[in-house]
Amino acid sequence: RERPVMILCDQSASMFFGSKDCMKSVLAARSAALLAWSALSHNDRVGGxxxxxxxxLTVKPARSRKALLRYFKHLEEANNALTATSLSEGGIFDKHSFTEALIEANQVTRPGTLVFVISDFHRLDAKASQQLSALARHNELILLRCSDPLEHTLPVGGILPIRNGDDVFYLSPEEQQxxxxxxxxxxxxERQLSQLAKSRNTNFWDISTGKSVDSQLHQITNQVRGVGRR
Structure with a gap:
């Protein structure tokens, strides 16, 4: 359809987590790459x-392999920068980076663009929700929430050490609290994303580190023209 496609990919510290096939950051990067190549193959202008x-780091939509490779270069550098050491250097609690990326998207995105936002949405607050609503007003917005099975259900037995930068604390999975x-x-x-999807006729799907990226995206792209959430 030769329309612009913008892919926002989160490579923040909270994405450096995974208990199955890969980290959430890798899941997001792979998803962004597959979507970008698919869009370019359909003669769409792609950026992100x-x-x-x-x-x-912003690459404006272009029908250009060179622009796409520049986007991938930014993605690779951001992904490689995520290490256990980097998490202790500060910045983990910066909740404004997500909102600032959405503000940037609103500034560079032209009406009628297909916009993908790939993130774990841990930094979704009122300001970020407003920016997502603004994006959805004149564009087709698709939200892909990256998650890991451990973020939904903790394993049974044992004590879990949790590190948040320099601080380490322990959780007991057997405690009801x-x-x-x-x-x-x-x-x-989940509730915030569902409300946004319903109020702005926006699609959103969960993608998991515990499943094949290819198969998940295949299901999503087959339903992209539908309404509602899988």
Whole structure:
């Protein structure tokens, strides 16, 4: 259809987590790459924004392999920058990077663009929701929430060490309070995305580190023209 496609890919610290086939950051990067190649093969103009706590890098949509490779270069550099050491250098609690990337998207995106936002949406707050609503007003917006099975259900038995930068604390999966807190946190993200999807006629899907990226995206692209969530 020769329309612009913008792919926003989150490579923030919270994406550096995974218990199955890959990290969420890798899941997001692979998804962005597959979507970008697919769009270019359909003669669409493709661009995107790669963002983390420290920077956001933008490639405006173009029907150009060179522009696409520049986007992939930004994606590769941001992904490689995610290490256990980098997480202790600060910036983990910067909640504004997600909103700033969305503001950038609203500024560079022309009406009628197909916009993908690939993230775990851990930094979704009121300001970010407003920017997503603004994107959905004049564009087709598709949200892909990256998650890991451990973010939905904790394993049974043992004590889990959790590190957040330099701080380490421990969770007991067998305590009901722990399960309730995890469920409430996960449900809150799901509820916000569902409300946004319903109010703005936006599609969103969950993609998991525990499943094949190819098969998940194949199912999604087959339903992209539909309404509602899988």
């Amino acid at each position: 924004i790669v963002f983390n706590e420290k920077a956001k 722990t399960h309730s807190a995890l469920r409430a946190w996960d449900d809150n993200i």
